[in-house]
Amino acid sequence: MTTLPDAESLCAALLEQLRPAVQANTVMIGVHTGGAWIAEKLHAGLGLKSPLGMLDISFYRDDFGRVGLNPQVKKSTIPFDIEDAAIILVDDVLYTGRTVRAAMNELFDYGRPSRIDLGVLVDRGGRELPVAARFIGAKVDLRDNQSLNLARDGGGRLSFSLVEKT
Amino acid sequence: MKNPQLNSNGELTHLLSIEGLPKSIIEHILTTADAFASVGDREVKKVPLLRGKSVFNLFFENSTRTRTTFEIAAKRLSADVINLNINASSTSKGESLLDTVDNLAAMQADMFVVRHAQSGAPYLIAEHLIRTNAQHIHVVNAGDGRHAHPTQGLLDMYTIRHYKKDFTGLTVAIVGDILHSRVARSDIHALTTLGCPEVRVIGPRTLLPSHVEQMGVKVFHDMAEGLKGVDVVIMLRLQNERMNGALLPSAQEFFKSYGLTPEKLAHAKPDAIVMHPGPMNRGVEIDSAVADGKQAVILPQVTFGIAVRMAVMSIVAGN
Numbered sequence: 501m502t503t504l505p506d507a508e509s510l511c512a513a514l515l516e517q518l519r520p521a522v523q524a525n526t527v528m529i530g531v532h533t534g535g536a537w538i539a540e541k542l543h544a545g546l547g548l549k550s551p552l553g554m555l556d557i558s559f560y561r562d563d564f565g566r567v568g569l570n571p572q573v574k575k576s577t578i579p580f581d582i583e584d585a586a587i588i589l590v591d592d593v594l595y596t597g598r599t600v601r602a603a604m605n606e607l608f609d610y611g612r613p614s615r616i617d618l619g620v621l622v623d624r625g626g627r628e629l630p631v632a633a634r635f636i637g638a639k640v641d642l643r644d645n646q647s648l649n650l651a652r653d654g655g656g657r658l659s660f661s662l663v664e665k666t
Numbered sequence: 667m668k669n670p671q672l673n674s675n676g677e678l679t680h681l682l683s684i685e686g687l688p689k690s691i692i693e694h695i696l697t698t699a700d701a702f703a704s705v706g707d708r709e710v711k712k713v714p715l716l717r718g719k720s721v722f723n724l725f726f727e728n729s730t731r732t733r734t735t736f737e738i739a740a741k742r743l744s745a746d747v748i749n750l751n752i753n754a755s756s757t758s759k760g761e762s763l764l765d766t767v768d769n770l771a772a773m774q775a776d777m778f779v780v781r782h783a784q785s786g787a788p789y790l791i792a793e794h795l796i797r798t799n800a801q802h803i804h805v806v807n808a809g810d811g812r813h814a815h816p817t818q819g820l821l822d823m824y825t826i827r828h829y830k831k832d833f834t835g836l837t838v839a840i841v842g843d844i845l846h847s848r849v850a851r852s853d854i855h856a857l858t859t860l861g862c863p864e865v866r867v868i869g870p871r872t873l874l875p876s877h878v879e880q881m882g883v884k885v886f887h888d889m890a891e892g893l894k895g896v897d898v899v900i901m902l903r904l905q906n907e908r909m910n911g912a913l914l915p916s917a918q919e920f921f922k923s924y925g926l927t928p929e930k931l932a933h934a935k936p937d938a939i940v941m942h943p944g945p946m947n948r949g950v951e952i953d954s955a956v957a958d959g960k961q962a963v964i965l966p967q968v969t970f971g972i973a974v975r976m977a978v979m980s981i982v983a984g985n
Contacts, residue, residue: 556701559713559980568677568984569715571694573701609710 507650507658510621510637511538515545517635518588518619522546525614527585529553531603532574534592534650537658538621542590553578555589560602582611588635592650594620597631622648622660670792677985680792680805681978683814684855692859696824698977699970705742706973715980716745719776723749724766725808726782731944731968732808732818736779739975745777763787764794771795777804777983785811785848804982812848818943819852821974823860825967826898829939833857837864839892839934840883842902842924842951843873845913849943850902851881858882868892869924872913889924893933901926901942904950917950927953931961939963 527550530539536554543552554577558570589603600618607613619635624642642648645665652658669686673679678691705713721740725733733749740747752766763782770778780788788807795803809815823833830836838857844850844867857865858881867878868886879885886892893899904920914920926940940952940962948954956962 558701559705559715564715564984569698569980573698575701575704577704605714609712610708 504660504662505622505638505640505648507621507660511541511658514538514619514621514635514637515542518542518546521588521617521635522548523586525584525586526550526588527553527580527582528588528590529555529578529603529607531589531591531599532556534621535590537650537652538592539590541658542588542619551579553580555603555606557599557602557606560606562598562602576606578607578610582607582613584612584614587613587616588619589616590619592621593648594618594623594631594633594636595626595647597627597629600631601629621650624648670789670796673985675985678981679801679985680788680807681816681982682788682792682805682807684816684819684852684859685814687855687859689859689861692820692823692856695820695974695977695981696827698981699820699824699973702742702976702980703970703973705976706969712742712744714744716740716743716776716983719745719983720774721745721747721777721779721979722770722775723747723808724752724770724778724780724782725750726752726763726780726787727809728753729781729809731971732781735968735971736806736808736817736975739972739979740777740779742972743976743980745979763790767791767794768798771798771800771803775803777806777979779806779808780810781808782810785813787811804979806978806982809848812846813851815848815852815943817971817975817978818849819856820978821967821971822849822853822900822941822943823856824970824974825941825963826939828966828970829963830897833860833862836862836898837866837896838862838898838900839866839868839886839896840900840902841868841889841892841926843904844869844878844902845873845875846905847902850900853900854881854883866892866896870914870920889926889930890933893930896934897938899926899931899934899938899940901940901946901952903943903945904947917947921950921953925949925951925953926956928955928959931956937961941967944968 528543530536556574556576558573618633620633621637623636623639647663648660649663671680671682737747787810788805792805840850865883867883942964
């Protein structure tokens with residue numbers, strides 16, 4: 501990867517993809533923390549009537565037995581009935597698909613949605629589970645030891661940084 | 667000295683006592699409990715964290731509320747729960763505590779929730795598990811003798827934080843039978859660790875431990891004086907079953923001096939909350955008008971207790 505993707509313009513691109521897909525029963529849920537930031541922008545941009553939902557998938561992770569509980573668990577808040585809703589699930593980076601698996605498991609403990617679509621800012625490939633996003637800001641190639649971290653500054657601007665593990 | 671509750675990375679692996687726990691761990695438990703509290707509002711009140719794990723409730727001493735809330739908490743974490751009322755079984759046949767523990771470890775237990783009339787029993791079990799190479803089994807103290815009741819202390823802190831947001835400006839009074847109370851000890855340690863500037867204990871001389879001031883509390887023998895301007899009142903149960911000899915003239919006499927009535931509560935701040943770990947003795951340490959009144963948060967304490975125990979069990983199980 502030569503240049504870092506611009507998070508704000510990807511957000512705008514994602515918003516345009518989402519516009520025609522909104523239905524009467526569409527609700528939006530962001531995955532903590534990065535996905536929640538993006539979902540806030542998309543939710544406002546689409547003018548959805550139902551409030552925005554937030555999901556912290558820590559209680560549903562598949563690596564609890566290896567790494568224990570996330571030291572910064574946040575509350576999941578789903579302020580609407582999920583039964584028969586068309587959910588747009590929003591996350592920052594789609595990689596192995598494990599977060600999305602955990603998020604879907606959690607969502608079904610709230611009810612039975614009519615459908616779940618996934619929207620992500622970046623799809624970096626590398627899937628370990630059969631998970632696909634319907635709405636994608638950009639596809640980016642990264643090495644295994646690299647990861648994209650989303651940050652939000654005081655003014656609410658989103659930006660990516662590249663982290664390399666050695 | 668090494669704290670037997672923490673692993674080599676300083677993470678909580680058993681919960682034995684609040685004494686000696688760093689503020690960061692207590693705050694981590696309270697924040698995690700907050701996230702678990704929302705699970706209780708859902709249609710499906712379960713998360714899969716402890717799926718396939720076996721939690722043994724080892725109650726060597728009677729309890730309904732604590733045992734039940736531990737059981738609910740473990741079930742909401744998807745663990746399998748086995749309740750052992752040991753009074754009625756092995757010990758009465760002569761088996762030693764550690765033999766009982768070895769047998770349950772051989773049944774592939776993952777966690778012991780222990781209540782025992784002897785102070786230190788959960789420590790003994792935790793140390794025994796380390797010695798016998800069974801350190802993968804976690805121990806949670808559900809009350810040991812007069813020593814500690816850490817999950818009650820934590821749920822009390824959760825309750826105070828829920829209603830008062832911050833500990834740094836609070837005055838908290840703990841009232842009644844401090845001498846026999848493991849709840850009082852756990853609350854005092856937790857409050858001082860969390861930065862509560864003034865903790866008071868109120869009770870007759872016979873029911874206050876000698877040198878209790880050394881725990882960093884102010885001592886009062888008069889309710890009007892002790893309750894003046896407090897934000898939180900924690901009432902304790904008069905523990906008749908632990909009293910040997912004549913520490914008190916009578917329950918009626920105790921109520922007259924230390925029972926929380928609306929008149930005595932009026933000395934506290936108007937928005938003070940009233941807590942009680944249960945079971946309550948109405949007309950002994952608390953008047954029904956207070957127990958059922960607007961300022962009482964005694965039943966929310968019970969509900970919060972489930973989330974706090976879910977947090978404790980999932981944190982220790984992950985370390």
